[in-house]
Amino acid sequence: MSRPVPDEAIGALLEQIAEQLGAPVPAQLRAALRAVPRHLFLPSTLWLRDGKGGYEACDRAREPDRWWRAAYRDVPLVTQFTELPDGDLVPSSSASMPSMVVRMLMALGGRRGQRLLEIGTGTGFNAALLSYLFGAENVTSLDVDPGLIRRAEQALRASGQRPEVHCADGAGGWRPAAPYDAIIATCSVRTVPLPWLEQVVAGGRIVTPWDTAWCNYGTLVATKQADGTAEGALAPYGSFMLMRAQQADVELHRDLLRDGQHPERSTTRLSPWSVAGNDLDAQMYVGLHVPGAWHSWDTEAEGAHTRLWLADDQATSWASVDYDGRQTSTFAVAQYGARKLWDEVVRAYDQYVAADRPGIDRLRLRVSAEGRGTRHEVRLSA
Incomplete structure (x- = not known):
């Protein structure tokens, strides 16, 4: 050619x-x-x-x-x-x-x-x-x-x-x-x-x-x-x-997971794939309402078939949600630190569903000055 x-x-x-x-x-x-x-x-x-x-x-x-x-x-x-x-x-x-x-x-x-x-x-x-x-x-x-x-x-x-x-x-x-x-x-x-x-x-x-x-x-x-x-x-x-200037250098295994930690354990009915899967509208809604929280998937986690890790970019808190490889009605949850990250994600997802699963094009941001930075308010258009 x-x-x-x-x-x-x-x-x-x-x-x-x-x-x-x-x-x-x-x-x-x-x-x-x-x-x-x-x-x-x-x-x-x-x-x-x-x-x-x-x-x-x-x-x-x-x-x-x-x-x-x-x-x-x-x-x-x-x-x-x-x-x-x-x-x-x-x-x-x-x-x-x-x-x-x-x-x-x-x-x-x-x-x-x-x-x-x-x-x-x-x-x-x-x-x-x-x-x-x-x-x-x-x-x-x-x-x-x-x-x-x-x-x-x-x-x-x-x-x-x-x-x-x-x-x-x-x-x-x-x-x-x-x-x-x-x-x-x-x-x-x-x-x-x-x-x-x-x-x-x-x-x-x-x-x-x-x-x-x-x-x-x-x-x-x-x-x-x-x-x-x-x-x-x-x-x-x-x-x-x-x-x-806005990138955070935080790694889960380097900065958050430590020996001797005793996370709170519970179960959840919310599938981790609902908030960290292919639904970009849900992901964007969660991201805007749970600031600073990030996630990663782990298919080689000890004790789980698949694990969703959550952490915050201030390196203060982490959580995990485990799929056992058999059933999808409940998932094991562990949470550690000042923030209960999975609880925050569940609340945000519940709000997303209650708002009739708004697409990203229904999300509006209002930006105002606050101190030396800015504050962002999330709103929904009709």
């Missing part, structure tokens, strides 16, 4: 995006995607899913056809790994799925001439699209990783788009160019940083992927109110890497 011609490749990509959207890509965004070719922002080595839960390298020099096919498919592409203290490698930067980029730009709205702050420069692709749409002189983009900033600036120059780019922690916003008509993030957050709320104008919009410790899913589209708060709905799309 010969290397795709960019115009043909972009046309094919637009068709894939339209299929995901269920509608044609808006004309202005089609023009932006044609003016800002995605391949300019990708490194020579991409990391593609290997179908086994991991990644395999795709080098442009050795596999040019495969590299180009990946560049113009509607899929996210891992572009960088970071080594953890324990030696594990985890993705630390990626090129977002193009249809997700388009969804977020559609949610952003706005018009040329408005001032934009982007949190998470990454490859620079989204910053280039914003520059095309709003004017490069109106776009400021931040990333905490200096290596990513250097590569993004090179790609931006090659694309002809020159927004203002800075190496900085996006959690603090960028006060020198404030105020902004909108703030858009390409990383997820668990709380809206107070500087974002302060640096966007009344009537301005904040668009950011959302994350809870329980479930990484959804995108918040919020509008700044005249009283200084922001309010908006969660959209049913978006799964991005969590902002580094």
Whole structure:
């Protein structure tokens, strides 16, 4: 197969995006995607899913056809790994799925001439699209990783788009160019940083992927109110890497489980799969109502066929729910610490059922300043 011609490749990509959207890509965004070719922002080595839960390298020099096919498919592409203290490698930067980029730009709205702050420069692709749409002189983009900033600036120059780019922690916003008509993030957050709320104008919009410790899913589209708060709905799309400033370094076996602990034991009729299975609406509801609680599955647990572990990101409490491999009417529960995490999850799930199992698109967040941070209230739309 010969290397795709960019115009043909972009046309094919637009068709894939339209299929995901269920509608044609808006004309202005089609023009932006044609003016800002995605391949300019990708490194020579991409990391593609290997179908086994991991990644395999795709080098442009050795596999040019495969590299180009990946560049113009509607899929996210891992572009960088970071080594953890324990030696594990985890993705630390990626090129977002193009249809997700388009969804977020559609949610952003706005018009040329408005001032934009982007949190998470990454490859620079989204910053280039914003520059095309709003004017490069109106776009400021931040990333905490200096290596990513250097590569993004090179790609931006090659694309002809020159927004203002800075190496900085996006959690603090960028006060020198404030105020902004909108703030858009390409990383997820668990709380809206107070500087974002302060640096966007009344009537301005904040668009950011959302994350809870329980479930990484959804995108918040919020509008700044005249009283200084922001309010908006969660959209049913978006799964991005969590902002580094909000990541918690807590491990169950390293930080929580200790010899000599005496957990409270009980049983539950709520299946752990109801709250940690395939129902993303239930997971998101639980995540919003049981803040800081996360879970992991264990199929090699001593004394159980399958165990759901729960813990909090402050390393104060843990719980477990055991399936014995035979019956699903009751499950054994153990809880330890200041929080009774499984009890909190059960209460949240009961509320979810009582509210007629609301989809994520019925969840609204109201964000207000509180001390040096922000407070979030969850509401249900009709």
